[in-house]
Amino acid sequence: MEKIETDYLIIGAGFSGMAFADLMATRSQADLVIVDRRHQPGGH
Secondary structure: OOOOOOOEEEEOOOHHHHHHHHHHHHHOOOOEEEEOOOOOOOOO
């Protein structure tokens, strides 16, 4: 099992998860990991 270290773990790649990831990626140096049960971002 691989251990992943991150500053923020984002659960869900829908609109809110992607918007938060975009905000953090552009305004900080934080490491982000996004997990979603589907193979693509975007929600339903």
